[in-house]
Amino acid sequence: MITPSQTVGPYFSLGLLEPPTNELVPGGIRITGRVLDGVGEPVPDAIVEIWQADEDGRYRPTFGWGRSGCDEEGRYSFMTCKPGRVAGQAPHLTVLVFARGLLKPVLTRMYFSDEEDANAEDNILSAVDDPSTLVATASDEGFEFDVRLQGDGETVFFAV
Amino acid sequence: MSRAAPMLEVVRDGEGPHPPYLYPAYRSTELRAPKRPLLLLPHTLSELTGPVYGEESVGELDHDLTRRHEGEPLGERIIVTGRVTDSAGHPVRSALIEIWQANAAGRYRHDVDRHPAPIDPNFTGAGRCLTDDEGRYRFVTVKPGAYPWRNHPNAWRPAHIHLSLFGRAFTNRLVTQMYFPGDPLFEFDPIFQSVRDPKARSRLVCGFELEETVPEWALGYRFDIVLGGPAETPMEP
Numbered sequence: 001m002i003t004p005s006q007t008v009g010p011y012f013s014l015g016l017l018e019p020p021t022n023e024l025v026p027g028g029i030r031i032t033g034r035v036l037d038g039v040g041e042p043v044p045d046a047i048v049e050i051w052q053a054d055e056d057g058r059y060r061p062t063f064g065w066g067r068s069g070c071d072e073e074g075r076y077s078f079m080t081c082k083p084g085r086v087a088g089q090a091p092h093l094t095v096l097v098f099a100r101g102l103l104k105p106v107l108t109r110m111y112f113s114d115e116e117d118a119n120a121e122d123n124i125l126s127a128v129d130d131p132s133t134l135v136a137t138a139s140d141e142g143f144e145f146d147v148r149l150q151g152d153g154e155t156v157f158f159a160v
Numbered sequence: 161m162s163r164a165a166p167m168l169e170v171v172r173d174g175e176g177p178h179p180p181y182l183y184p185a186y187r188s189t190e191l192r193a194p195k196r197p198l199l200l201l202p203h204t205l206s207e208l209t210g211p212v213y214g215e216e217s218v219g220e221l222d223h224d225l226t227r228r229h230e231g232e233p234l235g236e237r238i239i240v241t242g243r244v245t246d247s248a249g250h251p252v253r254s255a256l257i258e259i260w261q262a263n264a265a266g267r268y269r270h271d272v273d274r275h276p277a278p279i280d281p282n283f284t285g286a287g288r289c290l291t292d293d294e295g296r297y298r299f300v301t302v303k304p305g306a307y308p309w310r311n312h313p314n315a316w317r318p319a320h321i322h323l324s325l326f327g328r329a330f331t332n333r334l335v336t337q338m339y340f341p342g343d344p345l346f347e348f349d350p351i352f353q354s355v356r357d358p359k360a361r362s363r364l365v366c367g368f369e370l371e372e373t374v375p376e377w378a379l380g381y382r383f384d385i386v387l388g389g390p391a392e393t394p395m396e397p
Contacts, residue, residue: 001177001247001359001360001363001386002177002247002363002386002387002388003177003334003336003363003364003385003386003387004177004178004179004336004355004360004361004363004364005178005179005334005335005336006179006322006335006336006337006351006352006354006355006364007186007335007337007351008322008324008335009322009337010270010272011260011262011268011270011272011273011322012260012322012324013270014260014268014269014270014284014285014286015258015259015260015285015286015287015288015322015324016258016260016324018286037191037192038190038191038192038195039191041191043192045272049330049333051206051209051210051211051330053205053206059205059206059209061211061212062211062212064211065210065211065330086204086205086206087204087205089204089206092206094206094207094330094331096330096331096333098335099192100188101186101188101189101190101191101192101193102181102189102192102193103178103179103180103181103183103186103189103351103354104178104179104181105333105335106181106194107201107331109206123202124168124201124202126167127167127168127199128168128199149191149192149193149194150191150192150193150194150195151195154194154195154196155194156196156199157194157196157198157199158168158198158199158200158201159171159198159199159200159201160200160201160203160207160331160389160390
């Protein structure tokens with residue numbers, strides 16, 4: 001029987017945020033956003049992790065993972081590159097969010113608003129009933145992607 | 161808004177060994193638990209791959225939380241060791257394990273922790289290591305103390321160590337807590353009790369091991385970890 005999950009709790013920065021690992025590509029694009037709860041309040045004690053392919057759409061063992069804490073506004077931030085298409089899928093990041101109050105992480109995907117053609121062909125994005133919750137919008141520095149844990153505009157979450 | 165029928169299989173939350181998102185006795189779940197059904201992802205490369213860590217990822221003393229400062233921390237010195245396997249029993253090699261914990265008095269070295277118990281200048285409470293070829297890992301630390309929290313009146317967390325693990329795939333990630341055998345606080349702790357199946361719950365409790373105990377030096381506890389996830393049944397995208 002597998003070992004069950006337990007919440008990351010409020011003190012994870014002690015073990016998980018030193019040294020910082022949110023800069024995957026120095027000088028790359030900024031991917032940022034907020035983690036929000038069921039009444040739209042920020043979740044400052046959340047931790048966001050990403051896993052992505054490189055610009056050529058290859059998953060590499062030593063590139064593509066990052067972790068960011070959240071500030072008082074619930075905002076996380078990564079400096080990275082936009083991944084290429086992987087095996088016919090639209091460019092996307094796999095996103096895990098851990099938080100106090102989450103007994104296990106939520107898993108989602110982040111797609112990109114400037115990939116309309118690729119997004120339209122993506123089997124997973126096409127299969128969810130609220131794909132807009134999975135698409136990051138363009139900003140001055142890169143992309144903006146909020147994760148709504150519950151309530152209005154709740155992000156589509158997955159199981160594996 | 162009318163919704164098209166999802167083409168991905170819907171997964172009911174709370175089935176299986178993991179706790180549900182919503183567990184009202186743990187009050188912080190109420191506004192953070194997703195309410196929509198989870199959709200089952202097909203296993204593409206995105207679900208089957210993950211970061212790989214090598215020896216350079218950890219320092220020589222990162223596994224020993226008692227040797228990070230000039231002096232030794234106060235408390236009961238312990239060894240926490242075990243194996244990381246997949247559910248078929250195969251070792252998970254080079255898995256990165258990160259841990260964090262309160263000191264022996266039940267106080268975290270963290271700004272948010274207001275518990276009026278002493279900080280130990282010789283204890284930070286964070287460590288990391290990699291599993292070996294048999295999936296084994298080993299930490300040296302001190303036994304953490306229980307501490308109060310504000311979930312309900314007179315709420316106390318049983319002594320525990322937080323663990324974060326990377327398995328073979330990113331979606332195998334596990335963050336959990338390891339508890340100590342026989343803790344009288346178990347029955348009152350909604351985080352521990354959120355795992356509804358008693359057998360699954362028992363997987364969160366380490367065992368005392370005389371074999372791992374080092375004479376005249378430290379008590380040994382064994383905590384084996386079994387990772388689930390998609391990497392066990394690879395499929396082509």
